[in-house]
Structures are given as structure tokens and as C-alpha cells.
Amino acid sequence: MVKLFRKAPRKRNSFAYKSAAGRRLEKEREHGWRPLRLDKRLVVITLAFVMTGLVFTYSSSAFDSSAFFKRQLIFDAMGLVAAFILSQTYDRLQQLKWLRPINLMYITWVLLIIVLFTRTQANVHRWIDFGFFKLQPSEIAKVTLVIYVADYLEGVAGKLAKNWRLLIKPMFVAGITLGLILAERDFGTPFLMGIVFVCMLLVAGMRFLHILVPAAILSPLIIQQLFFVGYRRERIFSFLNPFATESSTGYQLVQSFLAVGSGGWFGKGLGNSELKLEYLPAAHTDFIFSVMCEEFGLFRISLILLGFCWLLVRGISLARVAKTHFHSLVIFGLSITICLQAFFNMAMAIGLMPTKGIALPFFSYGGSSVIMTLVMMGIILNLAAVDNTRNQTREDVTNYKNRNK
Numbered sequence: 001m002v003k004l005f006r007k008a009p010r011k012r013n014s015f016a017y018k019s020a021a022g023r024r025l026e027k028e029r030e031h032g033w034r035p036l037r038l039d040k041r042l043v044v045i046t047l048a049f050v051m052t053g054l055v056f057t058y059s060s061s062a063f064d065s066s067a068f069f070k071r072q073l074i075f076d077a078m079g080l081v082a083a084f085i086l087s088q089t090y091d092r093l094q095q096l097k098w099l100r101p102i103n104l105m106y107i108t109w110v111l112l113i114i115v116l117f118t119r120t121q122a123n124v125h126r127w128i129d130f131g132f133f134k135l136q137p138s139e140i141a142k143v144t145l146v147i148y149v150a151d152y153l154e155g156v157a158g159k160l161a162k163n164w165r166l167l168i169k170p171m172f173v174a175g176i177t178l179g180l181i182l183a184e185r186d187f188g189t190p191f192l193m194g195i196v197f198v199c200m201l202l203v204a205g206m207r208f209l210h211i212l213v214p215a216a217i218l219s220p221l222i223i224q225q226l227f228f229v230g231y232r233r234e235r236i237f238s239f240l241n242p243f244a245t246e247s248s249t250g251y252q253l254v255q256s257f258l259a260v261g262s263g264g265w266f267g268k269g270l271g272n273s274e275l276k277l278e279y280l281p282a283a284h285t286d287f288i289f290s291v292m293c294e295e296f297g298l299f300r301i302s303l304i305l306l307g308f309c310w311l312l313v314r315g316i317s318l319a320r321v322a323k324t325h326f327h328s329l330v331i332f333g334l335s336i337t338i339c340l341q342a343f344f345n346m347a348m349a350i351g352l353m354p355t356k357g358i359a360l361p362f363f364s365y366g367g368s369s370v371i372m373t374l375v376m377m378g379i380i381l382n383l384a385a386v387d388n389t390r391n392q393t394r395e396d397v398t399n400y401k402n403r404n405k
Contacts, residue, residue, distance in 0.1 A: 036088055036385035042314060045307055046083070046377050049362035050076050052304070057365050059271050060284040060291040068284055068365055075367045079374030086378030091386045101151040104144040105173060111137035112180035124185040127368075136368035138181045138189045142337055143372055143379075145177050145193060146200070150329035153204040157325050160205040167201065167210060187225055187232065188356035192341055200333050204325075239354035252287065255280040256349050259290040267297030284365045286357055289349040305346065312339040318384045327383040334376040 054072060061068040086093075093099055115137050116125050127134040149170050156166045174197050178190040198211060227233050234249045242250035242257070259275040262268070273294045276283040283291050293301050315335025322328035338361050345360040347353040359369045 036382065037388060038087055038381045039314075039318070039384050039388075042311075042377070042381055042384070045311055045314075046362075046374070049307065050080065050374075053363040053370075055270070056288055056292055056295075056363060057284055059295060060273065060276050060288050061365070071367075072365050072370070075370045076374075079371040082371060083374040083378030083381070086375060087381040087385065090379050090382040101144070101148040105148050105177070108137065108141050108144045109176065109180065111135070111140060112177070112184075116180075116183055126184050126186060133367055136366075138184065138186060139368040139372040141177050141181060142189070142193060143334070143376060145174060146196065146333035146337060147330060148173060149197060149200050150326050150333060153200065153329055154325040158205065160201070160210075161207050164207075164210045167206065170197075170201070171214060182225070186357070188344070188358045192344060192358065193337070195340060196333055196337050199336055200329055203332060204329065235354045235356075239351070242351065252281050252355055253351055256287055256290040257351060259287075260293040260350055263294040263297045263301075265297050265299050267293070267295045267300060270295050285359060286345070286355075286364065287349055288364050289346050289360050292363070293349070308339050308342045312336065315339070315380065318380070318387075321387065322383065323387045327387055331380050331383055334380055338373060338376055 054069065054076060057072040058066075058069040097103075111128070115128050118125055118128055121127055121129075126138065127136050152170050152173075153160070156163075160166055174194075178193060181193075182190045201211070202208065225232065226236060234245075238245040238248075238250035238253065242253040244250065246254045255275055259273065259280055262275070268274075273283075273291045275294060276291050280287055280290060289301075292304065296304075312335055315331055319328045319332035319335070322331055341358055342361050344353060344356070345358050345364070348355055348358065359366055361369070361373045364370075
């Protein structure tokens with residue numbers, strides 16, 4: 001596993017870029033405020049995904065296209081505003097004491113506990129209903145957990161390989177967070193974020209052997225959740241042979257197969273999906289990718305897949321040249337969170353994974369998911385802009401090849 005960081009420890013500082021942000025504030029006082037130069041390629045791919053997502057929200061909603069499109073337009077607007085603000089201010093906001101990563105985790109835990117006492121929707125506890133908006137705390141947890149883990153790992157850079165006890169605290173925090181989400185009857189999000197968490201630890205220098213003991217301890221819980229919880233067991237069996245349960249638990253997957261297969265190479269044309277007409281459940285949310293395949297076809301839908309692959313590669317590239325460990329880990333963690341979620345959703349739609357309520361970032365209809373995805377992009381854009389090597393002297397730039405020497 002490639003390590004991104006130096007082994008030499010540094011003094012603990014929860015706000016890793018405080019001095020740089022301070023210099024930036026001094027320059028602004030002298031010369032006036034100047035916007036950060038954002039990565040144009042990231043901005044273009046973000047806007048392209050948002051606009052395409054709006055088109056398919058309208059197209060896949062069938063009989064309620066106008067209502068869903070209007071709400072999604074509002075969610076996208078809110079997310080873009082939040083992304084722009086964070087892209088210019090996140091490096092300074094992280095210096096505020098009340099926004100320290102551990103405080104963000106406390107707020108997240110409170111929200112995750114509150115949601116457990118809300119009324120069930122679709123037999124699960126996942127949303128806090130404010131009337132005009134439904135907040136999904138697990139979407140917030142994706143961001144705050146990455147930020148907390150990055151902040152902690154920055155303080156122990158170079159020490160993880162030699163001292164496994166340093167893993168206890170982040171594993172404890174991640175365990176509480178993912179356990180609360182699991183209590184909402186949501187297995188997909190803890191599974192996704194568990195992979196992201198392990199990847200961040202490995203990249204930060206943890207030995208692979210250190211994960212074997214926690215994995216062995218958690219194995220009985222995972223087996224119990226998969227095979228001894230009725231509806232999950234049925235989903236797994238229907239995934240293995242969906243056509244045998246076509247009239248019950250395999251119905252969604254079979255309809256998704258029909259949508260994807262009927263699209264052919266070039267699709268039926270925008271708006272011409274037939275399976276969205278109350279045949280394919282959740283056509284505008286979890287299975288929007290199936291409708292996209294039916295209307296766009298394999299050739300054009302591959303551009304969406306390549307877009308997410310490029311986003312992942314670009315995120316890793318920016319993480320490699322980031323100036324601080326904290327920035328590097330946050331960019332890496334948020335990038336793989338977005339892209340892994342996208343790949344899981346696509347895999348689910350074509351039968352490579354059991355059906356699960358995992359949204360397709362930028363595309364699936366939903367308030368919390370869309371807004372928090374754009375918040376992630378705003379943070380990535382900010383840290384990438386702050387670390388832009390064109391605006392720094394040669395000695396300020398961390399050499400990736402020397403980080404582990």
C-alpha cells in the first residue's frame with residue numbers, strides 16, 4: 001500500500017494550515033480580498049454532473065417530473081452555494097474552535113441519536129423531518145468522519161506502523177458512528193464508510209496486519225447482520241438468483257436488468273424510458289442509473305463512468321501533492337467516498353452487488369445526499385486551491401517521493 005506521508009512526526013496541531021491561512025488573511029488586509037483560483041477541471045466535472053443529474057431527475061420521474069425537478073433544482077442550488085462558500089473559506093473555518101473535528105463528531109452523534117427516535121419512513125429511521133426538508137444525518141457523518149480521521153492521523157503521522165495502540169481511538173470513534181448508522185437499519189452506508197476508513201488508515205501508514213484482529217472481531221456481527229436479519233438475507237438470496245424471486249424480492253433487480261439491457265449501445269433516447277413508467281421502483285433515486293442506461297445506452301453511459309474514474313484519479317493526484325497531511329487525507333478520503341458510492345450504486349444496478357439504498361452522487365434525487373456531495377466537492381476545491389503549487393515557493397511544496405523517507 002502506497003503511503004502518502006512522512007514518517008517523521010510533527011507537533012500536534014488540529015488546525016494544520018493555520019499559519020498559511022493567517023498569511024492569507026494578512027495579504028487580504030493589505031491588498032483586498034481575492035478569490036482562490038479553483039481547479040477548473042474539478043469545477044467543470046462537478047457542474048457537468050449536476051446539470052446531467054437535473055436532466056435525468058426530470059426524465060426518470062415519469063408522472064411527477066415537474067415536482068421532483070423543481071425540488072432537485074433547489075437542492076442543487078443550495079449545494080452549489082455551499083460548495084462555493086466552502087471552496088473559498090474552508091481553510092479559515094477549520095481554525096474556529098467550535099468547528100474542531102471532534103466537535104463535529106459530537107454534533108453528528110447527536111443527530112444520529114435523534115433520528116433513531118423519529119417516526120419510521122419505509123420501515124427505517126434515516127430522516128429528521130422538518131416539513132420543508134428531510135435531513136439525513138448519515139450523509140453528514142460521511143463528511144465529518146473523514147475530517148476527524150484525517151485530523152487524528154495527521155497528529156500521529158509516521159507512528160502507526162510501530163504502535164498499533166494509536167489505532168484504538170479512531171476505531172472507537174468510527175465504531176460509534178457506524179454503529180449508530182447501522183441502528184437506523186442502514187447497512188450500505190456503514191459498509192461504504194468502513195472501506196473508506198480502512199483505506200485512510202492504510203494510506204496513513206498502518207500495517208495491513210493491524211486490521212486483521214478488528215476484522216476478526218467484527219466478522220460475527222457482519223455475518224449476523226447479513227444472514228440473520230430477514231430482509232437482508234432475502235436480498236442476498238435474490239441477488240444470487242433474481243429470476244427465481246422475480247415476483248417478490250428479486251423484482252427490482254430484474255426490472256433493472258431489463259432497463260439496462262434494453263438500452264443497447266446507444267439507448268432509446270432521452271425521455272423514452274419505458275421501465276420508469278411504474279415498472280422500476282425508485283427509478284429517480286436508487287435506480288436512476290438503470291434509467292440512464294436505458295435512455296443513453298452503453299456507449300454514452302460509459303462517459304459517466306469515465307467521469308467518476310477521472311474524478312477519483314484527480315482526487316488522488318491532488319492528495320499526493322497536498323502541502324499538509326491533513327489536507328492530503330481529507331482530499332483522499334472525500335474523493336474515494338464520492339467515487340466508491342458511485343461505483344457501488346452502478347454495481348447494484350447491473351447485479352454485481354445486492355440491492356441497497358445507496359444513491360448515485362450528483363444524479364439521484366434527494367436533498368441531503370446532493371447537498372453533502374457538493375459540500376465534499378467544495379472542501380476538496382478549497383484545499384486543492386490553497387495547496388496550488390503555482391502560488392507557493394519551491395521550498396513550501398512537499399515532495400511526494402520524499403514523504404516516507
